[in-house]
Amino acid sequence: xxLLRPILIFLAGALLLTGCSFRRxxxxxxxxxIDTSFIQVGKTTADDVLRQLGPPAPFASPAxxxxxxxxxxxxxxxxxxxxxKFFISYFLILPFRWADTxxxxxxxxxxxxxxxxxxxxxxxxxATIRPPLEFADSRPELISxxxxxxxxx
Numbered sequence: 283x284x285l286l287r288p289i290l291i292f293l294a295g296a297l298l299l300t301g302c303s304f305r306r307x308x309x310x311x312x313x314x315x316i317d318t319s320f321i322q323v324g325k326t327t328a329d330d331v332l333r334q335l336g337p338p339a340p341f342a343s344p345a346x347x348x349x350x351x352x353x354x355x356x357x358x359x360x361x362x363x364x365x366x367k368f369f370i371s372y373f374l375i376l377p378f379r380w381a382d383t384x385x386x387x388x389x390x391x392x393x394x395x396x397x398x399x400x401x402x403x404x405x406x407x408x409a410t411i412r413p414p415l416e417f418a419d420s421r422p423e424l425i426s427x428x429x430x431x432x433x434x435x
Contacts, residue, residue: 302368309361310339314387316358318403318429321391326400328393331356354395360387384408403429 320326320334338350338358350357363383385408392402406426 300368302366305363305365307363307365308386309363310358311360313339313358313360313389316389318389318391321400321403323401323403323430324394324397324399327398328356331391331400354393356391356393358389358391359385362386401430405429 316335321331335356335358338356340350350359361383363381365381385406387408388406390402390404390406391400392404393399394401404426406424408424
């Protein structure tokens with residue numbers, strides 16, 4: 283009986299110190315507000331776009347950087363990561379971590395390989411990313427918009 287009481291007090295204290303942590307990180311948030319009004323299909327070149335917008339900014343992961351810039355396109359993307367961890371007291375973190383990273387806004391500017399001029403501009407957005415503990419197939423639909431028709435030829 284004397285040993286049971288301290289163990290129960292310790293367990294009650296450990297349960298009172300449980301918690302969770304949430305973190306949201308947005309990479310390249312400035313790309314959500316890119317103005318493409320200066321682009322003229324068939325006239326604006328890759329150099330013009332780079333001069334006006336600058337190069338696409340890299341992400342933290344080298345794997346995600348592939349495909350940002352090439353001879354045929356420039357890709358400006360904004361990523362959002364949500365991270366959730368559960369822990370008991372301040373020293374024991376449960377082996378469960380939920381993290382989701384998605385592209386929430388992307389501007390793709392394509393160039394004609396023969397002339398080097400802009401041939402197409404497309405923007406893809408995602409309104410929100412999925413909440414914790416839901417499956418990846420429950421993600422909201424992507425909203426893709428072809429901006430080429432809105433840009434002056």
